[in-house]
Amino acid sequence: MDTVKHIYFVAETKGSMSSLALQDLEQAKIDCAKKFFAKLAEENPTPNVRYGVADSYNKLMEIVTT
Numbered sequence: 257m258d259t260v261k262h263i264y265f266v267a268e269t270k271g272s273m274s275s276l277a278l279q280d281l282e283q284a285k286i287d288c289a290k291k292f293f294a295k296l297a298e299e300n301p302t303p304n305v306r307y308g309v310a311d312s313y314n315k316l317m318e319i320v321t322t
Contacts, residue, residue: 263320 266289293307308319 265316265320 290307293305296305306319310316310319
C-alpha cells in the first residue's frame, strides 16, 4: 500500500537571503516564524513539524524530503 505525504508550508519570498538586505519588519516576521515552529515542536515533539529556510527549489525539496 502506498502512503501519501502531505506537505504544508509557508513561503515568504525575498530578493536576498542576506540579513543585511532585510528590513526590520521582515526580520521580525522571520524571527517570529522560528519561535512559532520551535513552540510547535516543543508541544508536539515530532520530526513532521519543522522550520527551514530555502533559497532555491532544490533546497526546498531537500528540506521536505528529509
